[in-house]
Amino acid sequence: MPAISAAAPGRPAPSAFHLWLRVRKAAARQLRRPLVGLPGAFPATADVGPHDYPFDPTYGYDLRRLCAVEPPLPPDGFVEFWQARYQAALGIDPQPRLRPSALRHAQFCVFDLEYSSSDGFTIGGWLLWPTTQPPRQGFVVGHGYGGIESPSFVLPSLSAVYLFPCFRGIARSRRWPISDDPNYHVLHDIHLRERYIIAGCVEDLWTAVSALLQLAPQTAGHLGYLGSSLGGGVGALALACETRIARAHLKVPTFGHQALRLTLPTVGSAAAVQDFAQRHPEVAQTLAWYDAASAARFIRQPTLVAAALFDPAVAPPGQFAVYNALPGVRQLFVLSAGHFPYARESGEEKRLLATLHAFFAGL
Template identity: 35%
Template sequence: MLLPAPYDTWFPDAAFDGTYRFDESALRRVAPVAAPPGLADAWRRWRAQARRVDAAPRTLSSEAIDGRTVSIVEHAGVDGIRLRSWVVGPASGPARVGIVHSHGYGGRDAIDLDRLPDDAAAIFPVARGLPTLNTAVGAPEPVEEHVLAGLDDPAAYVLGLCARDLWLAADALLTLTGDVPLYYVGESFGGGIGALALPWDDRYIGATFIVPSFGQYDERLAVPCLGSGEVVREHVAAHPEARERLRLFDASSTLGFTEVPVRVEAALWDQYVPPPGQFGIANAARDLELAVLPAGHAEYPGWDAVTADAVRGGRAHLARALRSASPPAGRR
């Protein structure tokens, strides 16, 4: 097939066009999906329920990595299951900020310190059901089963549970490190569930979402992809009533409820998370810093330099959010 430049030379064997025939101008005009009645009430109710759960973190092991203490910690999820995460201490001195740093749909098998300043503590939660720390805990592991688990019941839908678990991960981090402002970092899956969770948690001063998923289902369900969205698209095609159940879990609908500064790193080409979904999330933000990437979920000429620049931009966004934040008030 005929691909647009430069993707025709970057990805000559691509089965389909990862721009989905959107240029940057068109992507910047993708509207978020309007929040349905009851969305805010549902998420605020779930947030209130999560406040009543004791994260009860327990350190299982610790080691030193690159001058930081890195621990594996067990803590509660929103429904009382026990999940495991990595917790990382600051490189020196007391923590000035806490970072909740989520992952893509493949799970996580190691920490990534690139976006952590020296004075940050961080928790690297692993979503329920996903490798390596929480394989099959609280949800099935295979993506084709995981992304649909519990969809018939909004209170039990796995993406909602994963987002709500982030509140308990933050509780665990603050219990272990003390009362510091929070900043969120999430990529792909982690970007999408972060945009679901962030608006209802007033401890955050900002966030970076990298090629975020689960946004703008009107666009996502209209096109094929290579990621979890294809499983959902096929399911909704066979069960049209499921479209309504997804409305509470559209990251482009929820993000508009947050007032903190948000950085979105969104891609012009992405066969795994269609760019209209990514930009639909970005366009929902009230206080947006947008970084446009040439492609997502793929390497290409210059990828290393683009990634390094994005990391620098994310660190700078965190630093600005921290400078402008008021002192933490011990809120939960």
Template identity: 40%
Template sequence: MPDARYLDWFGSEVRDATYGYDLEALHAVPPVPPPDGFAERWRSWYAEAMTVAPEPVLTPVGRQGAHEVFVVEHAVANGLRLRGWLALPIGGPARVGIVHGHGYGGRDAPDFSRVPDDAAVIFPIARGQGVFNAGLGAPTPDDGHVLFGIESVDTYSLGRCAVDLWHAASALVEVAGELPLYYIGESFGGGIGALALPWDERFVGATLVVPSFGQYDIRLQLQCEGSGERVRGYVAEHPEAREVLRCFDASTAAGFLELPVRVECALWDGFVPPPGQFAVANAIDELELQVLPAGHAEYPGVEAVLAESYAGTRAHLARALEAARSEHAAR
């Protein structure tokens, strides 16, 4: 039976989104071991991505807080061009570049809640998603984005979206100059970030918020309200797809991370089951963990939790930058 506070918050008619895991059990969820050739495959994709010139084109939007905001269009693989937003600090040169992912479905506007005033930031929108890229390079979420290309490791949409983060980083560097990079991603963006980050040495740190796509051995057994349910149903009918998913498990990729990572994991989450989130965190060596009462939900006190989360990301970013500078100076 779930904690009484969840019954008070969400009601007894709501599925128990702890899935029977308490905090001790969540800390014990193992990441999925890598299949043969996992790292080599991802490194080869990164090398290929670095041969693509980003060719960013900026269209001014206006000021938002401490930043000048632009719509950015940039190249990815195979001649496709994606759009998002890019923002530069008004007060002077940027000291860090941020690649800021989003949840499943895209975003409607930039969100600077976790972004320092002196950061340059790109808000890429995944292929097939959001206000700019709906149906471009992949179907929309409603039309099956999370299943697109799942017949092959080389065509699966989650892999292509992770590769697109490298292209977005290249576009940011092209505009803002050579900067240490930091990644922020939530839910879909958290899982995609975990897949992309281990292979890109331009990044010095990251925050992954309620990351998706972790621990498919467990995830495929748990009914949920998020994109995982569509994948669960598909794999039940096409069990061969389980082998494809082994190359896109965020908990597997997280084990290759060699940078400081802050992960925010929820105890209750009906969209991204908590054991998958914690499997990602449990794989990381340089981990800073914030345990959230719930994810993908409104609940009493959520504003204070969000304020702590935003401050935590900013502080973690500052420490990651300082650690990277110290390491560079020691060389």
């Protein structure tokens, strides 16, 4: 439970207004902190070559302006809403089931995985178990909206156990009537705050942590999270309450600053949300409860955010709003682009992997 939501013994709980006032002041202090890294360590502007988009995927922001994006304030009751879901998820026995996978890798034994999540949902995925030594660390890995057909082996440690869940409705967790097309998946029950599909995805992450701790109990206290794009946004929402994960990495996280996200030209699932919101403006009220930047205000774990200067699918101001909202130990890695191929991509990804190796070394 985030410390900010707890009242001192013998004192009444602070009002929601005072909670938001505290986090707003904390966020203002964070925005004045210097960037992690040496001067010139990151590109100040995107230089990714020509593109065919009918809009500018930098949206006119350079690095300095992105680091000044102020995160939105969460709606009254935000913490209580997510804490209630988290406590319910903790009561679920995930009953993880493993069977040998057809995949082979020199450093890992690969298992096909199933476990139980909320709403009786069976989640499919994979578990990687290191072959060199018993794992001391564990990671849950959240995928993007492109789905996941196999686990990645580009990982920050070869001596950790990794659990790759497929969020409900996607890849190994497909189930009617949820579409696995991102443009429709992201709209599933979007008009219902309690039933929006993203809430279920957050619960899939929480129950993934429970499943990993059942399979590798020795990793308790040494768990990390790796989430990209959809997995980055879902990760931020989950980490606001999750106390079992010690460190996290969010790469080009989506769902940041939903009100701004609705106004910026985009492609992919975000465009689908914009189109729907134009016809049903009331969904903006639902989206305020699913804002990764609002959730990031309550993340207490050290968190490394890799945010892009140029991104046609996840607008950079929303990504940086997530980073700017983090109140605790945070680290920024700036990518030239996200969701777009560019000449320096391979080199930047190698530097990011080395940064993650160092970041999680003390997990």
